[in-house]
Amino acid sequence: MRSPAARALLVLVGVAVVAVAATLYISRYLRSPTPFAAAQTGPHRASLTLGTTPAVGKLGHNPSWVSYLVRTNGHWDQTTVFDVPAHSLVHVTIYNFDGKSGLRNPFLSQVQGTVGGKMRVNGKPMDVIPPAASSHTFSVPQMGISVPIEGLKGDAPHQCAEMPCSLDKAHETITFTFRTGKPGRYRWQCFVPCAAGFIDGFAGPMQTIGYMDGFIHVI
Amino acid sequence: MSEPRHFRRFLILWAVLSVVATPIVVLVAAPGLPPGNGSSEASGQVTDNTVLLGIATPIAALMVAYFAYALITFRRRDSEPDEGVAVRGNRQIVVVWLVVTGAIVLFAAAYGSDRLLAGTGAGGGQGPNPLAKPSGDSHPLQVQVIGQQWNWTYRFPSFGGVETPQLELPVGQDIELHVTSLDVIHSFWARQLGVKADANPGVDNVAYVHPTKIQSFDIRCAELCGLFHGHMFQTGQVVSDFRFQAWIRQQQRVYAPATKKLNPYSPSYLPKPLRRAG
Numbered sequence: 442m443r444s445p446a447a448r449a450l451l452v453l454v455g456v457a458v459v460a461v462a463a464t465l466y467i468s469r470y471l472r473s474p475t476p477f478a479a480a481q482t483g484p485h486r487a488s489l490t491l492g493t494t495p496a497v498g499k500l501g502h503n504p505s506w507v508s509y510l511v512r513t514n515g516h517w518d519q520t521t522v523f524d525v526p527a528h529s530l531v532h533v534t535i536y537n538f539d540g541k542s543g544l545r546n547p548f549l550s551q552v553q554g555t556v557g558g559k560m561r562v563n564g565k566p567m568d569v570i571p572p573a574a575s576s577h578t579f580s581v582p583q584m585g586i587s588v589p590i591e592g593l594k595g596d597a598p599h600q601c602a603e604m605p606c607s608l609d610k611a612h613e614t615i616t617f618t619f620r621t622g623k624p625g626r627y628r629w630q631c632f633v634p635c636a637a638g639f640i641d642g643f644a645g646p647m648q649t650i651g652y653m654d655g656f657i658h659v660i
Numbered sequence: 661m662s663e664p665r666h667f668r669r670f671l672i673l674w675a676v677l678s679v680v681a682t683p684i685v686v687l688v689a690a691p692g693l694p695p696g697n698g699s700s701e702a703s704g705q706v707t708d709n710t711v712l713l714g715i716a717t718p719i720a721a722l723m724v725a726y727f728a729y730a731l732i733t734f735r736r737r738d739s740e741p742d743e744g745v746a747v748r749g750n751r752q753i754v755v756v757w758l759v760v761t762g763a764i765v766l767f768a769a770a771y772g773s774d775r776l777l778a779g780t781g782a783g784g785g786q787g788p789n790p791l792a793k794p795s796g797d798s799h800p801l802q803v804q805v806i807g808q809q810w811n812w813t814y815r816f817p818s819f820g821g822v823e824t825p826q827l828e829l830p831v832g833q834d835i836e837l838h839v840t841s842l843d844v845i846h847s848f849w850a851r852q853l854g855v856k857a858d859a860n861p862g863v864d865n866v867a868y869v870h871p872t873k874i875q876s877f878d879i880r881c882a883e884l885c886g887l888f889h890g891h892m893f894q895t896g897q898v899v900s901d902f903r904f905q906a907w908i909r910q911q912q913r914v915y916a917p918a919t920k921k922l923n924p925y926s927p928s929y930l931p932k933p934l935r936r937a938g
Contacts, residue, residue: 553825568917569918641844648886
């Protein structure tokens, strides 16, 4: 039988261990991923190449979660925090490997805030898509930008279920350009309830930085 | 030496403090209180805050005067014992206290109820069947406020059902806000206009506002709604009727492609999919 002092010490140690574990977990949850700098392609010009996948696979802490990723030198990295230059044109390419989910608000089926109010889907200029065909959106509300990402057809051949996906797998290529203004920190997000298996499709990856939400640092 | 008349001295101290502080609070501080005078509803809230502060100031003065008097007059002196004599029971004070506090509470309840239903409902959401409406000959501009994680959009049924990502309102007109949500509970808070109305999924929550001043106003979500709740803010504008007409025409033109894809206007929406692969 341990003495009261020994038992008290044991309880204190146990509480300390739990407190440290909880602190580490929360700080990891809250910590933003490392920012990814958009490639400079000229004076006041930059480019960003992204991908969306039904499951992030071994590239993320939650392999089954839907996610955005960045592509650099032919490799995928999981981050959703981007640095882009101020007062510049940023050209974005998004490779979408995911299927259709449908927009909760059909208003977001229209391209908003891009240069010319257009995007290109597999090279074809478009300003609106059917709301039900939307897989995701790339939206920066405080910059007035929202681009619907058309999803793959359910019977598309050679689909890629989880990252890393090569570009010879079925995908849609969406490109658009937006203009940045003054420096600032802007959140961006997907507005499609695309979190598989979560209530209302808007928990898990939709509520976690690094998956379907992030920040754009205009610097 | 005879004991001074503490109660009379305390009453004089309280009266002086109240007479000095109440006009300062009511006439100087209260008019600058939020939400300001950007709408009839906001002005009404400033009036209510002024009345309540006018009542609260003598009460606060009572407490300050009592503590100050007691701390100074009845402080322990070296020659005195550690504890004073216990004083128990004073029917007169108890009766006065109950009557006065009861009267204040009843007045506040009656005043609050009256003000809540007076005019157009004090800027609060009244549910789908509002009790306090603008006068019968008024034709309010209907604006649907749609909340979703994490942004606000606005629909104007009298302008072809166009939906906009920003909010502009004409000055000097009654506005009928129909607040709803596409997912979880939000709360539409237009601070300088004195409007705060819950946005519930599947519910048409009606609130009225009558902007009286051309100005910009802050729009926020006042209901914790997830990761980017703190980012769910916008800046709205109250503009002249001429500028509003030009703005809404431009919005109709710019968002014509999306307008064709919208669901028919409805007091609320229960969009699909509710759940994906779940």
